[in-house]
Amino acid sequence: MGLFRKILSSVGVGGAEVNTVLSQSTVRIGEDIQGVVNIIGGSVEQNINRVEVELKTEYTKEVDDRKERHTATLEKLIVGRDILVNPNEKKQIPFTFRVPDHTPISMNQRNVWVETELEIPLAIDPEDRDYVNIKPSHTMEVILDAMINVLGFRLREVECKSGYIIGGQGGFLQEFEFVPQSAFRGALDEVEITFLPDVEGINLFIQVDRRVRGFSSFIQEAVGLDESYIRLTITNYDASQGSSYVAQILENTINSYC
Incomplete structure (x- = not known):
């Protein structure tokens, strides 16, 4: 037995x-x-x-x-x-x-x-x-609050998918897809953000998708020129100043690509 x-x-x-x-x-x-x-x-x-x-x-x-x-x-x-x-x-x-x-x-x-x-x-x-x-980390939390509660974006989707950014790890990325509800409404279709933390804060990889307005914009969308890719760093100091401060940085940056 x-x-x-x-x-x-x-x-x-x-x-x-x-x-x-x-x-x-x-x-x-x-x-x-x-x-x-x-x-x-x-x-x-x-x-x-x-x-x-x-x-x-x-x-x-x-x-x-x-x-x-x-x-x-x-x-x-x-x-x-x-x-x-x-x-x-x-x-x-x-x-x-x-x-x-x-x-x-x-x-x-x-x-x-x-x-x-x-x-x-x-x-x-x-x-x-x-x-x-x-x-999220405190800095990431402030960034999300700035996008959603200050700038008025709606978080439509969060997805982990295969991908790589220099400095990243794991062979995958977590992508946050935002839709404008107040600020940038009519100017943008969506904004996608990927976070890459470092010792001083968070590097943001932002994809801005502009809304089609007129024939020239239609042609740009057809050939992929309606999208812009931005790299922006939000430091831990920036985050310590609050969501409104970070929202102003984000708004000024995104505005320059509209």
């Missing part, structure tokens, strides 16, 4: 279980995520080669006119090695790691999670997934 139980545990029956408990379900970019990995032994003694905790997200990639979903690892932490777990034994492993600057913010989406995996020889590795609500 003992050998039979060992064979069953090697294919995932009666083996160790893992359950990770996070100390918070909401965390801001740049802050720490803390938690505890709870391991419960199965029906037989098992050796765990490695315990990994990873922060992950999803993004889309267009392949042959269709969108494929891919997974990106934002942060990886090995919290234990060579752990012997006796039958029904309970072990706890605390961990802490920082949320990287390139982590996508959640915006009411379940798009970032903590995944825990136990690597067990000759067994199906147990896994656990816990979703986390990621809030």
Whole structure:
């Protein structure tokens, strides 16, 4: 019977279980995520080669006119090695790691999670997934507030998709698509912004899509000349001056491309 139980545990029956408990379900970019990995032994003694905790997200990639979903690892932490777990034994492993600057913010989406995996020889590795609500950094939050609540743009869509900007990480970009409601209404179709944080603030990569007005504008749209690409830096100092101050910087910049 003992050998039979060992064979069953090697294919995932009666083996160790893992359950990770996070100390918070909401965390801001740049802050720490803390938690505890709870391991419960199965029906037989098992050796765990490695315990990994990873922060992950999803993004889309267009392949042959269709969108494929891919997974990106934002942060990886090995919290234990060579752990012997006796039958029904309970072990706890605390961990802490920082949320990287390139982590996508959640915006009411379940798009970032903590995944825990136990690597067990000759067994199906147990896994656990816990979703986390990621809030923007303070500087990013001021920029979003300036766009939405001061300049009156409506945030139409937020998408993580395959792409690369020099200085970026992960092979994907989170793109914010805004539609003018008051300022710039009639002048612009949309504004798309991608955030790239650095030590002094945030670099904004802005795509301004001008509205077609007249035949010449129609020709420009047909050949792609109705779009302008802007790089703008909002420093942490700028953000400390408030949303209205940042909104003025954004408005002056966008105005010059209308």
